[in-house]
Amino acid sequence: MAAVNLPSQAPQPGNFALDPAFPNLTFSAGIFVSGVPGESRLVVVEQGGRVYAFMPTANVANGERSLVLDLSARVLFGGEEGLLGLAFDPDFVQNRYIYVHYSRNAPSPIGHRAVHLGGRERRGQSRVGEDHSGSRPTRIESQRRHARVRPRWLSVHCLG
Structure with missing residues (x-):
């Protein structure tokens, strides 16, 4: 065994100092x-269930961002729960699909207070549309598909 000099x-x-990249934008x-x-x-991605898109310019402001997905009515938000992830399909440029990972705000079929959606739990698949110029997305089309459901057994550590 070799000796280690610490x-x-x-x-x-x-x-060093940290400067906000987009000081005129705020997110919850x-x-x-x-x-x-x-x-x-x-x-x-906001944990409460909203996804915003924007052009990353130095002076971009809240009025220049677009709400492209709003799952806030479906998302159980608080503590470790909420909209916790988003992934673009490998063929996103062609098919415009995204995958979201979130805690569902609904009773589970077995009586627990929530079933988790996304990631390993359940995948919500949505399609991002474009406006006529093709430069900004419109709201997400309602083409959700779910890959897997798993009942929630604990109040913590349920996603990710």
């Missing part, structure tokens, strides 16, 4: 940001 003091962090419990495949826009 420093006598922990290294000190350098001076934003948990995820991603680029839209084949486009210049970004999407932000």
Whole structure:
């Protein structure tokens, strides 16, 4: 076994500051940001069930973002629950499908207070439309398909 020489003091962090990338945009419990495949826009997922898209310019403001998906009526939001993920289909540029991962705000068939949707639990598949210019998405078309349902047994650690 070889000896390991450890420093006598922990290294000190350098001076740095964090600046907001988009200071004129606000989100409520934003948990995820991603680029839209084949486009210049970004999407932000809010844990409460909304997804917004915007062009990532330095002065972009709230009025310049588009609500592209609103699951807030279906999402159980609080603590570890809510809309917790979004993935673009590998063929998104052609088929416009996305997959969402969320806690459902509905009783489960076995009497627990929620069934989780998305990821390993259940996948909600939606299709993103485009406006006539093709530059911004319209609202998500209602073409949801669900791949798997799993009853919820605990109040914590149910997704992801």
